[in-house]
Structures are given as C-alpha cells and as structure tokens.
Amino acid sequence: xxxxxxxxxxxxxxxxxxxxxxxxxxxxxxxxxxxxxxxxxxxxxxxxxxxxxxxxxxxxxxxxxxxxxxxxxxxxxxxxxxxxxxxxxxxxxxxxxxxxxxxxxxxxxxxxxxxxxxxxxxxxxxxxxxxxxxxxxxxxxxxxxxxxxxxxxxxxxxxxxxxxxxxxxxxxxxxxxxxxxxxxxxxxxxxxxxxxxxxxxxxxxxxxxxxxxxxxxxxxxxxxxxxxxxxxxxxxxxxxxxxxxxxxxxxxxxxxxxxxxxxxxxxxxxxxxxxxxxxxxxxxxxxxxxxxxxxxxxxxxxxxxxxxxxxxxxxxxxxxxxxxxxxxxxxxxxxxxxxxxxxxxxxxxxxxxxxxxxxxx
Amino acid sequence: xxxxxxxxxxxxxxxxxxxxxxxxxxxxxxxxxxxxxxxxxxxxxxxxxxxxxxxxxxxxxxxxxxxxxxxxxxxxxxxxxxxxxxxxxxxxxxxxxxxxxxxxxxxxxxxxxxxxxxxxxxxxxxxxxxxxxxxxxxxxxxxxxxxxxxxxxxxxxxxxxxxxxxxxxxxxxxxxxxxxxxxxxxxxxxxxxxxxxxxxxxxxxxxxxxxxxxxxxxxxxxxxxxxxxxxxxxxxxxxxxxxxxxxxxxxxxxxxxxxxxxxxxxxxxxxxxxxxxxxxxxxxxxxxxxxxxxxxxxxxxxxxxxxxxxxxxxxxxxxxxxxxxxxxxxxxxxxxxxxxxxxxxxxxxxxxxxxxxxxxx
Numbered sequence: 001x002x003x004x005x006x007x008x009x010x011x012x013x014x015x016x017x018x019x020x021x022x023x024x025x026x027x028x029x030x031x032x033x034x035x036x037x038x039x040x041x042x043x044x045x046x047x048x049x050x051x052x053x054x055x056x057x058x059x060x061x062x063x064x065x066x067x068x069x070x071x072x073x074x075x076x077x078x079x080x081x082x083x084x085x086x087x088x089x090x091x092x093x094x095x096x097x098x099x100x101x102x103x104x105x106x107x108x109x110x111x112x113x114x115x116x117x118x119x120x121x122x123x124x125x126x127x128x129x130x131x132x133x134x135x136x137x138x139x140x141x142x143x144x145x146x147x148x149x150x151x152x153x154x155x156x157x158x159x160x161x162x163x164x165x166x167x168x169x170x171x172x173x174x175x176x177x178x179x180x181x182x183x184x185x186x187x188x189x190x191x192x193x194x195x196x197x198x199x200x201x202x203x204x205x206x207x208x209x210x211x212x213x214x215x216x217x218x219x220x221x222x223x224x225x226x227x228x229x230x231x232x233x234x235x236x237x238x239x240x241x242x243x244x245x246x247x248x249x250x251x252x253x254x255x256x257x258x259x260x261x262x263x264x265x266x267x268x269x270x271x272x273x274x275x276x277x278x279x280x281x282x283x284x285x286x287x288x289x290x291x292x293x294x295x296x297x298x299x300x301x302x303x304x305x306x307x308x309x310x311x312x313x314x315x316x317x318x319x320x321x322x323x324x325x326x327x328x329x330x331x332x333x334x335x336x337x338x339x340x341x342x343x344x345x346x347x348x349x350x351x352x353x354x355x356x357x358x359x360x361x
Numbered sequence: 362x363x364x365x366x367x368x369x370x371x372x373x374x375x376x377x378x379x380x381x382x383x384x385x386x387x388x389x390x391x392x393x394x395x396x397x398x399x400x401x402x403x404x405x406x407x408x409x410x411x412x413x414x415x416x417x418x419x420x421x422x423x424x425x426x427x428x429x430x431x432x433x434x435x436x437x438x439x440x441x442x443x444x445x446x447x448x449x450x451x452x453x454x455x456x457x458x459x460x461x462x463x464x465x466x467x468x469x470x471x472x473x474x475x476x477x478x479x480x481x482x483x484x485x486x487x488x489x490x491x492x493x494x495x496x497x498x499x500x501x502x503x504x505x506x507x508x509x510x511x512x513x514x515x516x517x518x519x520x521x522x523x524x525x526x527x528x529x530x531x532x533x534x535x536x537x538x539x540x541x542x543x544x545x546x547x548x549x550x551x552x553x554x555x556x557x558x559x560x561x562x563x564x565x566x567x568x569x570x571x572x573x574x575x576x577x578x579x580x581x582x583x584x585x586x587x588x589x590x591x592x593x594x595x596x597x598x599x600x601x602x603x604x605x606x607x608x609x610x611x612x613x614x615x616x617x618x619x620x621x622x623x624x625x626x627x628x629x630x631x632x633x634x635x636x637x638x639x640x641x642x643x644x645x646x647x648x649x650x651x652x653x654x655x656x657x658x659x660x661x662x663x664x665x666x667x668x669x670x671x672x673x674x675x676x677x678x679x680x681x682x683x684x685x686x687x688x689x690x691x692x693x694x695x696x697x698x699x700x701x702x703x704x705x706x707x708x709x710x711x712x713x714x715x716x717x718x719x720x721x722x
Contacts, residue, residue, distance in 0.1 A: 267704055271645035282639030284632035343628060 002082040004089070006071060008115050011089045015316035019135020022312055023303045024251055026183040026223070026319075027132055029090070030141040032149050033168045033177035034127040037157040041169040042124050050108030050122045057121050060155035061112050066148040070114040076105050084325035086111065090132060096123040117148050124169045125177075127152070136247060138180055138240050146236075164232065172229075176236050181227030182247045183212070187300040188257030189250075190222045191269075198253055199224075206230060207246055212292075212319075221292030221319075226250065258304060273301030281353045285339070286346040291322050309360025314352055321348055363443040365450070367432060369476050372450045376677035380496020383673055384664045385612055387544040387584070387680075388493055390451070391502040393510050394529045394538035395488040398518040402530040403485050411469030411483045418482050421516035422473055427509040431475040437466050445686035447472065451493060457484040478509050485530045486538075488513070497608060499541055499601050507597075525593065533590075537597050542588030543608045544573070548661040549618030550611075551583045552630075559614055560585075567591060568607055573653075573680075582653030582680075587611065619665060634662030642714045646700070647707040652683050670721025675713055682709055 004010045014027040035041060036056065040049060061067040075083055075096060083097040083105060091111060098105030112119040120128040129152075131145035159167040166177040173179070189195040199209055210225040211218045226247055228239050261269050276297030280286070286294075299315050301307035320326060327344045328336045336344075365371045375388040396402060397417065401410060422428040436444055436457060444458040444466060452472060459466030473480040481489040490513075492506035520528040527538040534540070550556040560570055571586040572579045587608055589600050622630050637658030641647075647655075660676050662668035681687060688705045689697045697705075 267646055267700065271707070274643040274645050275640055278639035278641075278643030279636055280639075282635040282642070284635050285628060339628065346632070 002073070002078060002085065004085060007091075007113060011086070011091045011113065012317075012320060013116050014090065014132035014134050015313070015320065016134050017312035017316055019133055019137045019140075021136040021251060022134060023299075024185055024254060025136040025247070026185065026316060027090075027134060028137045028141045029133075029181045029183070030131045030138070030145045031179045031181075032127075032129040032145055033125040033166065033173045033179075034129065034149070034152075034156075035159040035167060035169065036126050037159045039126065039159075042122060042126060043169055047107035050106065053126050054108045054110055054121050056156065057119065057127060057152075058112070060152055061119065063155055064148065064151040066117050066144065066151065067112060067114050067119065070112040070119070073111040073113065075109040075111060076107050078105075080105075081325055081329055085329060088320060088323040088325050091118055092120055093123060093128070096120050096128075117144055119148070119152075125173070127156075136182060136184075136251070138182070138244050138247075142180070142236070142240055173231055175230070175232035176234070176239060178231050178236055178239055179227055180240055180243050181210075181225045182243070183223060183225050184247065184250065184254075185221075185223055185296065185299060186250070186254050187222040187296050188254045188261060192257045192260055194253065194257055198250060202226065202246060202250070203229075205242070205246060207243065220289055221296040223292070223296070223319075258300070262304060269300075269304070270306055273297050273304070273306050277301065277307060277353075280349050282350070283346045285342040286322070286349060287342055288322060288324065288345070291345060291349065292319070295319065310353075310356050314356050318349060318352055321352075363434070363439060363446065365446065368452075368474060372447075372452045372474065373678075373681060374477050375451065375493035375495050376674070376681065377495050378673035378677055380494055380498045380501075382497040382612060383495060384660075385546055385615060386497040386608070387546065387677060388451075388495060389498045389502045390494075390540075390542045390544070391492045391499070391506045392540045392542075393488075393490040393506055394486040394527065394534045394540075395490065395510070395513075395517075396520040396528060396530070397487050398520045400487065400520075403483060403487060404530055408468035411467065414487050415469045415471055415482050417517065418480065418488060418513075419473070421513050422480065424516055425509065425512040427478050427505065427512065428473055428475050428480065431473040431480070434472040434474065436470040436472060437468050439466075441466075442686055442690055446690060449681060449684040449686050452479055453481055454484060454489070457481050457489075478505055480509070480513075486534070488517075497543060497545075497612070499543070499605050499608075503541070503597070503601055534592055536591070536593035537595070537600060539592050539597055539600055540588055541601055541604050542571075542586045543604070544584060544586050545608065545611065545615075546582075546584055546657065546660060547611070547615050548583040548657050549615045549622060553618045553621055555614065555618055559611060563587065563607060563611070564590075566603070566607060568604065581650055582657040584653070584657070584680075619661070623665060630661075630665070631667055634658050634665070634667050638662065638668060638714075641710050643711070644707045646703040647683075647710060648703055649683060649685065649706070652706060652710065653680070656680065671714075671717050675717050679710060679713055682713075 036053060039053060061070055084099060086092045087094055087097045087099060091113060094100060096109050106122065108122040110121045116132050118130045129145050129149055131141045133141040161167055165175040168174050168177055186195060189198055206229050207226055208229040212220060212223050228243050276294040280294045280298060295315060295318055298307060302310050322345045324341055327341045330344060397414060400414060422431055445460060447453045448455055448458045448460060452474060455461060457470050469483040471482045477493050479491045490506050490510055492502045494502040522528055526536040529535050529538055547556060550559055567590050568587055569590045573581060573584050589604050637655040641655045641659060656676060656679055659668060663671050683706045685702055688702045691705060
C-alpha cells in the first residue's frame with residue numbers, strides 16, 4: 001500500500017486552515033493544462049507514447065527547482081484503493097485515477113508531487129500542473145504553479161498556437177489552460193435560500209460551480225467549488241483578478257446571510273448547530289453525505305462563535321479522513337463492507353471531536 | 362404558587378426507580394372509586410353539596426392513620442399552572458384539575474395527600490383514593506390504598522350495593538371501583554413491530570392500554586399504561602392477580618424483543634441509542650414529544666447496558682420535569698412562550714445529562 005506519510009503533510013497542507021478567510025474558504029487550487037508539441041493528445045495516444053511522455057516529463061522535472069525532489073507515483077501500478085486515497089486528498093483527478101465505473105487507469109498515468117505542487121502526467125492532457133493552498137489565496141497558488149510551468153516550459157516544447165494560446169485535449173481549456181477554483185463553504189446562503197440567486201449571478205459573469213470533487217461531483221455539505229468557466233481570450237491575470245473579485249463578493253454575501261440568520265433566528269441556528277455536533281459526537285454509524293451535512297452545521301457554528309474550542313483544522317481533516325478509501329485503508333488492507341465503513345466513520349469522527357473537546361478543556 | 366417541596370419527595374416517590382423491574386416498569390398505580398351514600402353523584406351535585414362532602418371527608422381523614430397528617434390542596438383555589446404541575450406529577454387527574462379545554466375546575470375539588478397515598482375529593486366520584494409505587498408493585502400499592510379505604514370506610518358511609526358492589530358515577534367503575542395500572546416502557550416491542558399483537562392480546566383478556574397520562578392521552582415515548590378494563594363481577598384479588606400475570610408476560614415479551622434486536626441489529630440499535638443521547642445532550646430546543654422519544658431511546662440503551670453511568674432515576678425525573686408546567690414554573694411565574702419552553706426543556710435536559718456524566722466520570 002502507498003505510504004502517504006512520505007508526502008509533505010501527507011499531501012494535505014492545503015487543509016491546515018492557515019490561509020486567508022479559512023473559516024469560509026477551505027482551499028484555492030490552480031491548474032494549468034499543458035501538452036507536448038508533436039505528440040498525439042492524451043485521449044487517443046498509445047501506451048508506448050504515454051510511456052515516452054512520462055519519461056520526457058520526469059527528465060525535465062529533475063532539472064527544475066520546484067520539482068527536483070518530486071516523488072513519482074505511478075498510478076498505473078497502484079491498486080484502486082490507493083488511487084482513491086490520492087483522489088480523496090485532492091491530489092489526482094477522478095479521471096487519471098481511473099475511478100469512473102466506465103473507465104480504468106490508463107498506462108503511463110502518474111503523479112509527480114513536491115510540497116504543494118503536483119503534476120499529473122498522462123491525464124486528459126499530457127501535463128496537468130496543480131497548486132493547492134490553504135484558504136483564499138489565488139495569487140500564492142498561481143505563483144507556485146506558474147513558476148513550475150515556466151521552468152518546465154524551458155525544457156519541454158509545449159503545444160502552443162500564437163493566436164489561441166496553449167492547445168489542450170478539450171477545447172474548453174484552450175488558451176491559458178488555466179482553471180482557478182476556490183472551495184468555499186456557504187451554509188448561510190443555503191439556509192437563507194439565497195444560494196441559487198448567487199450561483200446564477202456567477203454563471204452570468206463566466207464562473208461556474210461544482211461539488212467537493214470537481215467536475216460532475218455533487219454539492220454536499222454546502223461546499224462549492226467556484227471556478228472560471230473558460231480560459232480562451234483572456235490573460236491569466238484577468239482570469240484570476242475576475243475570479244478573485246467575484247469570490248470576495250460571495251464571501252461578503254455569505255457573511256451577510258450569517259448575520260441575517262443570527263438576527264432573525266438565533267435559537268434555531270444554535271439548535272441546528274448543536275444538534276449536528278451532538279450527532280457527530282455520539283452516532284455509531286454515519287454515511288458520508290450525512291457526515292458532510294453535519295460537519296457543515298458544526299463549521300457554521302464555529303464560524304459564528306457558537307461552538308468554542310473546535311479548530312477549523314480538525315474539521316478540515318474530517319472532510320478528508322471520513323471518505324471511504326481513507327476509512328477502508330485505516331485498518332490495513334482487506335475487504336470492508338459499507339456497514340463497517342459507516343461504523344468506522346462514526347468512530348473516527350467521535351474520536352476527533354473527543355480529542356478536540358479534551359484539548360479545549 | 363404552590364410549594365410542592367412540602368410534599369414528601371415532592372409527591373414523586375413513585376419515580377425513584379427503587380421498585381421491582383424499574384428498568385421497564387416506571388410505576389404501579391392503584392385507584393379506588395368511592396361515593397358517599399345518600400348524596401348526589403359528582404357530575405350532577407351543587408357547589409354547596411360538594412363543599413359538605415369535602416368537609417365530611419376531611420373530618421374522617423383526620424381520624425385515619427394513613428391520612429391523619431395529610432396535606433390539603435384545594436384545587437379550586439389554585440391557578441391553572443399549579444393544577445397542571447400536580448397533574449404532571451400524576452397526583453391529580455386531568456378532570457379534577459380542570460385542564461380539559463372544555464371544562465373548568467369545579468367548586469370543592471381538592472386533594473388530600475400523605476406520603477404515597479392521595480385522595481381526590483369531588484372528582485367524578487366523591488372520593489378517588491390512589492396509591493403510587495415505584496416499579497412493578499401491585500400488591501404493595503394495593504395494600505396502602507386498601508388500608509386507607511378500610512379506615513375511611515369505618516367513618517364514612519360509602520354507597521354500596523350488595524349485588525353490584527361499590528356504586529360509582531360511571532358504570533364502568535361499578536363493583537370494586539378499582540383500577541390498577543402499570544406504566545411500562547416497551548421500546549423493544551415497538552421496534553420489532555410486535556406491539557400491536559401484544560396489545561390486541563391484552564384487550565382479549567380484559568386489559569386496556571393508555572398513554573402516560575391515563576384516559577384519552579396518547580402513547581408517547583413508548584410508555585404504555587396497562588390496566589384492567591372492568592371492575593364488576595370480580596374480586597380485587599382476582600383483578601390484581603390477572604393484571605399481574607399479564608404484565609409479567611409483557612415484561613418477558615419485551616425482554617425477548619430486546620434480545621432479538623441485540624442479536625439481529627446490534628449496530629443499528631447502538632447507533633439509535635447514542636444518536637438519541639447526542640441530541641438530548643446538545644440540542645438547544647426540544648419539543649415534549651421529541652424529548653419523550655429520545656428519552657425512550659436512551660432508556661433502552663441503559664436497559665441494554667449500552668449507555669453506562671446514567672441512572673434510571675435521572676431519566677424518570679426528566680419525564681416529569683420536561684413537561685410544560687414544570688418548565689413554565691421553573692423560572693418563577695409569568696407568561697412563557699412555547700419557543701421559550703422548548704429552550705428551557707433543552708437546557709434542563711442538557712444540565713441533567715451533564716451532571717450525570719460528571720457523576721459517572
């Protein structure tokens with residue numbers, strides 16, 4: 001089994017709640033799609049070509065400061081549980097991890113990772129660089145990825161068109177190849193039923209939203225990934241600036257919604273928050289979806305200073321560690337039933353909250 | 362406001378969980394209906410006659426050992442909140458307390474109470490003697506009431522017909538005038554869906570069931586009052602013996618149902634019990650009905666030894682103290698909204714469970 005402790009912070013520095021606006025924004029992610037000139041795009045190339053691409057990218061990475069000590073994880077040589085673990089830590093996409101029921105992990109699929117910079121090799125595009133930061137930190141996340149991209153670009157010939165920009169496997173990524181996304185917790189807007197208006201407004205200004213795990217994933221626990229919808233015809237600076245301003249606006253709306261809740265229904269909110277806490281603290285079986293929803297309530301309570309002595313870091317860790325692969329792997333390898341996963345999830349949550357209560361006391 | 366602390370145990374000795382089978386049976390109640398010969402029955406008599414009856418009964422009670430130090434509570438001189446308090450402690454019926462929306466408290470309505478013996482004067486019948494005991498204790502409860510009845514009967518001429526027995530206001534009470542009832546907690550039979558079969562069986566052998574507060578009250582929290590349906594044509598001994606045997610049978614069924622639950626769905630039951638505990642421990646607003654249902658879950662957990670360090674006495678006290686009048690009176694007199702009652706209820710429950718957890722730790 002893969003040893004994730006070899007990664008810096010287990011690959012989870014992004015959830016340490018150290019970044020700006022960490023009460024609302026869990027993390028900021030920048031992704032750049034790049035392809036090698038003269039090579040068939042990822043969806044149509046052969047296993048042999050994919051292997052060559054991986055060799056080429058590895059060689060370039062070794063010369064590049066942000067990646068010269070990168071750990072190589074060959075996804076095509078990992079069992080599914082390990083690929084799922086990496087996906088649950090937001091280090092690889094569902095696609096490259098071969099987790100879709102219809103797909104399998106493809107030959108040459110790999111992850112290079114060093115600190116908070118990762119490069120997926122042989123995903124839909126030949127390279128997908130990603131940087132994850134705690135909190136609302138578009139600039140910092142971009143700087144890290146941009147640095148790695150520039151350095152790699154001096155050693156690898158990226159497919160680039162003078163008029164369109166970077167060429168990518170899917171036309172929606174052509175141009176900058178950049179997707180910037182912010183994972184934000186919006187229970188106030190959901191509870192005040194303002195959320196659909198806000199999301200509609202975002203789509204009108206070229207932004208889109210997804211669930212916790214990117215494209216195709218459902219919204220659970222009131223966590224929304226807000227990101228730019230297109231990358232063509234705009235500079236990286238403009239894209240980030242626009243997204244940044246819009247997210248700042250959403251943060252303001254969310255804060256206003258919370259004040260409305262506190263003003264109009266303080267006892268209802270307090271009751272909701274503490275019931276969620278009580279269930280998480282004592283339940284003996286929890287589904288992932290229920291856990292997310294209850295954690296959302298508790299996180300709102302922490303944000304409103306209703307629940308003392310509970311750290312955002314602990315809540316963020318719960319988001320990752322209560323996912324199926326983490327729970328299945330928690331007691332060593334071997335088949336684990338869904339019932340057992342739900343029992344383990346409840347035990348993990350209980351233990352974490354007890355530790356937090358003990359720490360606070 | 363009435364000072365219930367003047368009563369022995371606040372009139373709540375019956376819930377101290379000291380009696381036999383206290384985990385399942387909260388209390389046993391014996392009631393004897395008696396009327397004075399030559400006087401109009403309670404429903405049709407005048408205020409003046411009712412006053413005379415009260416004077417006569419008080420005089421007799423003073424000469425009688427089980428009642429010679431009885432406290433007299435004139436219900437007709439009490440505000441509604443106090444009458445409701447007495448009803449919530451099971452010391453007076455809804456009828457004599459004038460709590461039905463359609464009725465009012467009638468002139469001369471009073472309660473004489475000494476230790477666990479009470480006499481309602483000017484209820485539907487001129488006298489209703491009642492004895493309440495903790496747990497499953499038909500004989501002990503009967504002995505106390507029977508003693509008071511015999512002594513009073515030597516000083517008062519009770520309406521008695523040589524063929525029918527004691528005459529009462531309602532024909533269903535004619536004969537012995539005895540109603541024996543056992544308040545029993547049957548979550549196992551409810552969860553295994555065996556309860557309707559059991560209740561049907563009881564009705565076929567002349568027993569009936571009611572909710573926590575006797576006639577017309579709904580079953581909440583899986584608490585059932587099992588009692589004899591008729592009193593005519595059978596001796597007191599036969600009635601008690603029959604009820605006792607049937608209740609013993611129900612206890613066995615309930616214990617079997619619990620074993621089935623533990624065998625077939627241990628993790629479901631454990632989860633259910635601890636979720637109930639978690640909500641009671643942390644909710645900030647609780648309705649009476651939800652409280653009863655959650656307490657039922659926790660009580661089941663205590664019975665199955667799943668929840669350590671929580672006393673039956675504490676759970677029994679919660680049954681009484683989470684009722685509306687107790688909560689309304691808890692912070693002195695004055696109008697209290699339903700929202701405030703629900704908040705006070707949650708606070709009281711929380712405090713009790715915290716104290717219990719502290720005591721156990």
